[in-house]
Amino acid sequence: xxxxxxxxxxxxxxxxxxxxxxxxxxxRRGFNIESISVGPLDDPELARMTITLKADSRVLNxxxxxxxxxxxxxxxxxxxxxxxxxxxMLLVKLQTSDPMAREEALKxxxxxxxxxxxxxxxxxxxxxxxxxxTIEEFLxxxxxxxxxxxxxxxxxxxxxxxLRL
Amino acid sequence: MTRMSGAExxxxxxxxxxxxxxxxxxxxxxxxxxxxxxDSDIRFILARHEQGAAHMADGYARASGRVGVCLATSGPGxxxxxxxxxxxxxxxxxxxxxxxxxxxxxxxxxxFQEVDIIGVSASVTKYNIQVRGARDIPWAVKAAFYLxxxxxxxxxxxDIPKDVQTSVEDMEFPEKVSFRGYRVQEEPDPRxxxxxSVLLSRAKRPMxxxxxxxxxxxxxxxxxxxxxxxxxPVATSLMGKGAVPNDHPLYVxxxxxxxxxxxNTLLAEADVLLVVGARLSxxxxxxxxxxxxxxxxxxxxxxxxxxxxxxxxVTRVVGDAxxxxxxxxERLRRIRLEASGDSEWVRRINELRELYIMxxxxxNPHMRGPEVMRALRRSLPRDAIITTEVGQCQMWASLYFDxxxxxxxxxxxxxGTMGWGFPAAIGAKAARRxxxxxxIAGDGSFAMTENNLATSVEExxxxxxxxxxxxxxxxxxxxxxxxxxxxxxxxxxxxxxDFVKLAEAYGAVGVRPESLxxxxxxxxxxxxxxxTTVIDVPIDPEENVFPMVPPGKGLKEFIMEA
Numbered sequence: 001x002x003x004x005x006x007x008x009x010x011x012x013x014x015x016x017x018x019x020x021x022x023x024x025x026x027x028r029r030g031f032n033i034e035s036i037s038v039g040p041l042d043d044p045e046l047a048r049m050t051i052t053l054k055a056d057s058r059v060l061n062x063x064x065x066x067x068x069x070x071x072x073x074x075x076x077x078x079x080x081x082x083x084x085x086x087x088x089m090l091l092v093k094l095q096t097s098d099p100m101a102r103e104e105a106l107k108x109x110x111x112x113x114x115x116x117x118x119x120x121x122x123x124x125x126x127x128x129x130x131x132x133x134t135i136e137e138f139l140x141x142x143x144x145x146x147x148x149x150x151x152x153x154x155x156x157x158x159x160x161x162x163l164r165l
Numbered sequence: 166m167t168r169m170s171g172a173e174x175x176x177x178x179x180x181x182x183x184x185x186x187x188x189x190x191x192x193x194x195x196x197x198x199x200x201x202x203x204d205s206d207i208r209f210i211l212a213r214h215e216q217g218a219a220h221m222a223d224g225y226a227r228a229s230g231r232v233g234v235c236l237a238t239s240g241p242g243x244x245x246x247x248x249x250x251x252x253x254x255x256x257x258x259x260x261x262x263x264x265x266x267x268x269x270x271x272x273x274x275x276x277f278q279e280v281d282i283i284g285v286s287a288s289v290t291k292y293n294i295q296v297r298g299a300r301d302i303p304w305a306v307k308a309a310f311y312l313x314x315x316x317x318x319x320x321x322x323x324d325i326p327k328d329v330q331t332s333v334e335d336m337e338f339p340e341k342v343s344f345r346g347y348r349v350q351e352e353p354d355p356r357x358x359x360x361x362s363v364l365l366s367r368a369k370r371p372m373x374x375x376x377x378x379x380x381x382x383x384x385x386x387x388x389x390x391x392x393x394x395x396x397x398p399v400a401t402s403l404m405g406k407g408a409v410p411n412d413h414p415l416y417v418x419x420x421x422x423x424x425x426x427x428x429n430t431l432l433a434e435a436d437v438l439l440v441v442g443a444r445l446s447x448x449x450x451x452x453x454x455x456x457x458x459x460x461x462x463x464x465x466x467x468x469x470x471x472x473x474x475x476x477x478x479v480t481r482v483v484g485d486a487x488x489x490x491x492x493x494x495e496r497l498r499r500i501r502l503e504a505s506g507d508s509e510w511v512r513r514i515n516e517l518r519e520l521y522i523m524x525x526x527x528x529n530p531h532m533r534g535p536e537v538m539r540a541l542r543r544s545l546p547r548d549a550i551i552t553t554e555v556g557q558c559q560m561w562a563s564l565y566f567d568x569x570x571x572x573x574x575x576x577x578x579x580x581g582t583m584g585w586g587f588p589a590a591i592g593a594k595a596a597r598r599x600x601x602x603x604x605i606a607g608d609g610s611f612a613m614t615e616n617n618l619a620t621s622v623e624e625x626x627x628x629x630x631x632x633x634x635x636x637x638x639x640x641x642x643x644x645x646x647x648x649x650x651x652x653x654x655x656x657x658x659x660x661x662x663d664f665v666k667l668a669e670a671y672g673a674v675g676v677r678p679e680s681l682x683x684x685x686x687x688x689x690x691x692x693x694x695x696x697t698t699v700i701d702v703p704i705d706p707e708e709n710v711f712p713m714v715p716p717g718k719g720l721k722e723f724i725m726e727a
Binding site for chain 1: 283284346347470
């Protein structure tokens with residue numbers, strides 16, 4: 001089902017209230033956000049937002065138009081998945097007091113090119129980045145070990161090659 | 166650069182925008198600005214409730230084509246504006262609202278009369294701004310007027326903390342403002358015009374649906390010329406009424422839930438439909454899949470997000486309605502399109518018009534809505550401005566009161582705000598002192614903002630209120646009568662108040678005519694006397710507004726009787 005996620009990236013004025021206005025637009029029009037990530041750009045007056053969502057093409061067009069209409073949204077683009085690199089980051093704390101579990105955890109973290117950020121007698125905190133599907137896969141694999149908690153950043157994305165927002 | 170307080174800069178910035186009139190109600194958090202206004206020649210019109218102030222600003226804007234300005238204090242003053250702001254915004258009316266706010270150091274502490282009006286108004290404004298420093302006031306005022314009056318017009322709110330109003334700083338007044346993310350595409354793309362004109366020229370049964378965008382871009386003349394070039398019938402959305410003189414041979418009336426039989430039937434039969442400056446809300450389209458099902462739809466709008474939002478189009482023209490219509494007309498002239506006034510399609514228009522003439526009521530002792538509208542029309546000059554309340558009175562006005570010019574039929578279309586018409590009439594009168602302004606009211610709706618009788622009398626902005634008094638919330642009662650088995654719930658208003666005495670209590674004139682002739686006499690007398698007058702017209706509480714498309718049905722399925 002994650003194949004049907006669409007990604008919309010946009011530049012906004014980096015000032016208070018803009019994130020509220022964007023999410024308020026989604027709430028008001030009944031569009032659902034799967035993930036959202038925001039960060040300032042090298043020009044401190046700008047921020048880039050990336051939103052992923054599930055919607056048919058008609059609704060997506062409407063979302064892009066509505067976002068584009070917002071005074072504080074400078075540019076908006078629906079990203080073509082074939083020409084886009086998309087990543088999200090996962091922090092996951094696994095229950096690893098059992099040595100077998102610890103070994104299993106390390107194996108999966110390694111095979112997903114994860115980083116171990118913290119380790120103690122009871123648990124491991126690992127960082128894994130990848131496409132949403134990769135994160136989902138990883139979570140599925142480590143879930144039998146015992147996930148104590150996890151936190152995801154939401155997707156951030158750039159178009160490949162010469163394409164720009 | 167000039168050194169002055171934020172409040173003084175505020176007044177100067179308003180003057181630079183050409184503001185002559187503000188509607189509002191003072192209060193603690195806006196007092197420094199009120200004090201600065203004391204020294205200016207800007208007219209302050211005191212409403213008796215902030216909702217009224219916002220509606221007055223809205224009526225002023227719609228009647229004049231200028232920006233309407235309202236002002237309130239923080240907290241309850243600001244929240245009372247919200248209905249008026251939402252009403253203006255959804256109808257794309259240029260209104261700028263200024264609210265006082267508690268001083269910056271106490272924002273967020275739930276201080277006395279503190280409300281997060283920026284958060285509250287976010288969904289019902291085109292934009293809003295909280296000014297955080299006195300030096301930003303000139304920019305914020307300029308930005309508010311710019312955004313409210315360009316592109317798709319709308320409501321903008323500017324929130325000004327009290328300490329920002331009193332702070333003294335060096336001020337600069339910008340000549341213009343810009344936003345990187347705000348671009349208005351006024352000039353349509355020539356390729357879009359080419360394609361649209363080809364479609365129109367090939368149509369056998371072309372039709373035009375005109376909305377409020379035609380009025381706000383002053384495009385009536387171009388619309389009429391295009392309709393005549395195509396010999397296409399023109400229907401209007403509620404907001405578009407007046408875009409075409411209602412006695413024009415190609416005008417077929419409003420369409421939608423209470424559209425005319427001919428407009429709704431022709432929409433079903435058209436093969437190409439040109440929609441201009443209308444956002445095609447559910448009240449206009451009925452069941453979307455049956456809205457003009459045989460037509461290729463061309464949508465002209467300055468707001469591209471309106472296109473394909475509710476109705477799928479074949480092609481679009483993004484841009485200002487006047488420029489778009491001019492472009493289409495030029496192209497049609499170039500291909501020497503000569504539509505005949507004697508085509509089957511034109512004959513069909515006339516045939517349907519004859520078919521759906523509403524029969525005169527016989528043997529009913531009451532005055533009826535349609536007859537009251539026709540009597541009003543007879544007794545008013547062509548350029549009189551009508552505002553309406555909401556409900557049956559509004560729909561009778563839409564169906565049976567002929568408007569002949571843009572900006573003479575003002576109504577709350579998108580929000581259907583009860584209590585809108587009367588304060589909007591006061592605002593319209595402030596803008597157009599030279600013409601009679603009449604609020605066509607229902608008793609329920611008028612009762613919501615009747616306290617502004619005090620404003621009308623005290624400020625010498627005399628308007629005429631014609632109440633179609635059925636002692637009911639008439640339209641809700643009509644729905645309960647037709648669709649809920651006459652189980653009337655919460656719609657019977659009884660005899661109170663006596664509107665004649667109420668008018669007199671406020672120092673206005675109150676009359677209760679007993680016949681249409683007497684009604685016409687009273688209207689003429691009120692115009693002559695130039696006094697605020699409430700005319701209470703008793704009507705039949707059982708009367709329905711027809712035609713009506715039952716909710717959830719297609720436009721063709723309108724009913725003409727119960």
